Amino acid sequence: MTKESHGFVVTSDIFNGLTIDTDEQDFSTEENFEPKLGDAIPQWKGEGIRGLWVKIHLAHSFVVPVCSKLGFDYNHAQSGYVMMTKWLPDEEENKLPEYANQFLGVAGFVLNEKKELLVIRERFSVIQSKPWKLPGGLADKGEDLAVTARREVVEETGIEAEFVSVLGFRHQHNFRFGCSDWYFICLMKALTTEIKHCPQEIAECKWISIEEYLSDPHLTEANKFFVQCYLNQQKNGGLTISPTLIDSWNKKTQHNIYAVHPLPKEFNPHHGH
Amino acid sequence: MTKESHGFVVTSDIFNGLTIDTDEQDFSTEENFEPKLGDAIPQWKGEGIRGLWVKIHLAHSFVVPVCSKLGFDYNHAQSGYVMMTKWLPDEEENKLPEYANQFLGVAGFVLNEKKELLVIRERFSVIQSKPWKLPGGLADKGEDLAVTARREVVEETGIEAEFVSVLGFRHQHNFRFGCSDWYFICLMKALTTEIKHCPQEIAECKWISIEEYLSDPHLTEANKFFVQCYLNQQKNGGLTISPTLIDSWNKKTQHNIYAVHPLPKEFNPHHGH
Numbered sequence: 001m002t003k004e005s006h007g008f009v010v011t012s013d014i015f016n017g018l019t020i021d022t023d024e025q026d027f028s029t030e031e032n033f034e035p036k037l038g039d040a041i042p043q044w045k046g047e048g049i050r051g052l053w054v055k056i057h058l059a060h061s062f063v064v065p066v067c068s069k070l071g072f073d074y075n076h077a078q079s080g081y082v083m084m085t086k087w088l089p090d091e092e093e094n095k096l097p098e099y100a101n102q103f104l105g106v107a108g109f110v111l112n113e114k115k116e117l118l119v120i121r122e123r124f125s126v127i128q129s130k131p132w133k134l135p136g137g138l139a140d141k142g143e144d145l146a147v148t149a150r151r152e153v154v155e156e157t158g159i160e161a162e163f164v165s166v167l168g169f170r171h172q173h174n175f176r177f178g179c180s181d182w183y184f185i186c187l188m189k190a191l192t193t194e195i196k197h198c199p200q201e202i203a204e205c206k207w208i209s210i211e212e213y214l215s216d217p218h219l220t221e222a223n224k225f226f227v228q229c230y231l232n233q234q235k236n237g238g239l240t241i242s243p244t245l246i247d248s249w250n251k252k253t254q255h256n257i258y259a260v261h262p263l264p265k266e267f268n269p270h271h272g273h
Numbered sequence: 274m275t276k277e278s279h280g281f282v283v284t285s286d287i288f289n290g291l292t293i294d295t296d297e298q299d300f301s302t303e304e305n306f307e308p309k310l311g312d313a314i315p316q317w318k319g320e321g322i323r324g325l326w327v328k329i330h331l332a333h334s335f336v337v338p339v340c341s342k343l344g345f346d347y348n349h350a351q352s353g354y355v356m357m358t359k360w361l362p363d364e365e366e367n368k369l370p371e372y373a374n375q376f377l378g379v380a381g382f383v384l385n386e387k388k389e390l391l392v393i394r395e396r397f398s399v400i401q402s403k404p405w406k407l408p409g410g411l412a413d414k415g416e417d418l419a420v421t422a423r424r425e426v427v428e429e430t431g432i433e434a435e436f437v438s439v440l441g442f443r444h445q446h447n448f449r450f451g452c453s454d455w456y457f458i459c460l461m462k463a464l465t466t467e468i469k470h471c472p473q474e475i476a477e478c479k480w481i482s483i484e485e486y487l488s489d490p491h492l493t494e495a496n497k498f499f500v501q502c503y504l505n506q507q508k509n510g511g512l513t514i515s516p517t518l519i520d521s522w523n524k525k526t527q528h529n530i531y532a533v534h535p536l537p538k539e540f541n542p543h544h545g546h
Contacts, residue, residue, distance in 0.1 A: 014397060061341035064355075068334035074350035076450065078372075082337075082347050082355050083450075099351075100452040101414045102375040124287060127522050141374045142446045142453060168532035170519070173415045177349065177356075179373040180415060182455070221520040222530060229532040239512050239533055246443070247494040249400050257495060259441035259502040260512055260533055 006040035017051035017096075018044060022060035034066045041070065045088045051096045052086040075099060103181040106145055107136025108153040109230060110161045110188040116207040118159055118190065123203045131218035132208065134185065134226075144256070145243075149186040157205045158196030161188040164267055166241035166258060167229040170222060185226045187233075187240065189267070238268035279313035290324035290369075291317060295333035307339045314343065318361045324369045325359040348372060376454040379418055380409025381426040382503060383434045383461040389480040391432055391463065396476045404491035405481065407458065407499075408432075417529070418516075422459040430478045431469030434461040437540055439514035439531060440502040443495060458499045460506075460513065462540070511541035 002011050002024075009024040027033070044052065054072065056063045058080055072084040076099035087094040110118035119132040135156040139148040146163035153161050164187040175181035197205035213219065214227055233240050240263050243256035262268055275284045275297070282297040300306070317325065327345065329336045331353055345357040349372030360367040383391035392405040408429040412421040419436035426434050437460040448454035470478035486492065487500055506513050513536050516529035535541055 014399075058341050058346065061338040064337040065334040068331050073331065073352050074355050075352075077347035077350035077355050078450065079346050079348075082350050097411065097449075098414065099450065100373050100376045101412070102377045102455065103373045104375045104453070126287075131522075138370065139374070139453075141371065141451055144446065145444060168530055170528050170530045171418060171516075172521075172528045173417065176370075177351065177372065178414055180377070180412075182375065220522045222522070222528070225517070225519050225530050225532075232533070236512060236533060237510075239509060241514060241533060243444075244498070246498050248445075249404075249493045249495070255443050255445045255495070257441055257443045257498050259498075260505065260509060260514060 006043050007036050008040060015051065015095075016049055017053060018049050019053040019055060021055045022057050022063055023055075027060065030062060033063060034069070037066065038070055041086070041088075050087070050089055052088065053096075054084045055081055056084060057081045101179045103175055103179055104139040104145075104148070105136060105181060105183045106139055106148040106152060107134040107183065107185050108149045108161055108188045109134055109167055109185050109226060110153055110157075110159060110190050112190040112193060112207055114207075116209055117213055118153070118157055118161075118195075119206060119208050119213065120156055120197065120202050121204040123201055127218075127220075129218040130203070131220060131223075132213065132216055134223065135202075135205075136183075145184055146186065149184075149188060153188065156198050156202050158192075158194065158198075160191040162191055163187075164189055164240075165261075165263060166243075167226055167233070168241070183222075185229070187230065187267075233263065238263040279316050280309050281313060288324065288368075289322055290326060291322050292326040292328060294328045295330050295336055296328075300333065303335060306336065307342070310339065311343055314359070314361075323360070323362055325361065326369075327357045328354050329357060330354045374452045376448055376452055377412040377418075377421070378409060378454060378456045379412055379421040379425060380407040380456065380458050381422045381434055381461045382407055382440055382458050382499060383426055383430075383432060383463050385463040385466060385480055387480075389482055390486055391426070391430055391434075391468075392479060392481050392486065393429055393470065393475050394477040396474055400491075400493075402491040403476070404493060404496075405486065405489055407496065408475075408478075409456075418457055419459065422457075422461060426461065429471050429475050431465075431467065431471075433464040435464055436460075437462055437513075438534075438536060439516075440499055440506070441514070456495075458502070460503065460540075506536065511536040 008020050010018045010020055012018055054067055067084045072086045075083045075085040085096050087096055120135050121130050135153045137152040149163055167185045167187050169184040172181045195205050239260050241258050242261040243258050245254040246257045247254055281293050283291045283293055285291055327340055340357045345359045348356045348358040358369050360369055393408050394403050408426045410425040422436055426432055440458045440460050442457040445454045468478050512533050514531050515534040516531050518527040519530045520527055
């Protein structure tokens, strides 16, 4: 709900918070901004407002030092804006929610018809020995797992592949800027065979038998484990981690819920046995 | 690697990037900062530098409008600092990595000895009917899944519980600020029975039979599905999603990798049959 309050256009939320978007304010008199905001804060506090949010667009970055002086802190930033917040209650700890703190990486465990695995060597790697790895990369904002897997596999290797299931996933902490990182390994079926690797990112790319891959002395423990997940799946009656689209609470959209399910028929070694 | 470059203390990275941390600069003459940075940028560009990162601490927020004027954009912010970046190559798209864009929520599917489920009703909810829900909340930065589950369950309900396995997880897009949200449901064994719910966040809390829970007409489709995951697990030979600690590539630390495994013996209905 947007309204005028003490000279600002503000939006209120259900937690007694107010958001000031710099795009919605009148900045004809820039120099007035600081005293106006300084005056408004104690009034909002008296009215029971708990959290103040100021969304500062790049063109209005002069507001950042003003908010800093008035006791605001950074909450988060994205391309084009920074969000600063101030918690008003004296007697209560700050309850304003933190921003997203998890990265998402996705890799493809891509098999061709001969059950050979698609592997790559990166051009730039922190691991000196540059072991054979699975093609993959970071999810774009809002991108679904299976989409990231397909996109990264085709970008890095030229191979078109179809998502089958999730073999497993790693959760790593202190990855970058103190955030955690999810790394999902997706079992995929190759739809094409001809490799055309990305020359900027990838040094080498090839099909390799599972046995040969496992015999690489430089193979990381994590990748060894993911191969084991694949081999276990064959034994476990083809049970794997698969998504199901489920209605959201208001039935307006659907979300994928991942749980243990049998592999689709065509991939299930136990089907019909 | 930290060095002096064109009047700044900078740290270089393996991608031909430079980071300027405002805490490491000499700000005795604030007014010099803008012309100095303006002069340095084309020189760095000429030297083949690709990405510039400026980490601007709250006390140095006057640097934000300067960087904005010189063509920097926001990359991310955390409490205490904002990171601004500028991509220098003219002929190449911006390859500077985006910040974390995933939230992590965790809930406990907590069962007592009678196999009753621990459920709560929130004080504040976007869902008018306020259905019975599982206790849970957002992970703190760097917090492991099982730790979040235990912490949220005890904070909200007063019940101490032990992590058993992951029943399933939902991936939702456009959750908040355009980011996605992971919601992991952890099967847990209650270690205590006496409920003391958090009065600030929780309106009601109780133990309920699975049958009664499923008969609630307001139950969300997602929670119905998670109950089904629990019931399926009993049929699937107790196969569930469990973490295993695996060495990192440099063997300096370990990370949890989640995959399909049998439930621990004491929870596995098929054990010994």
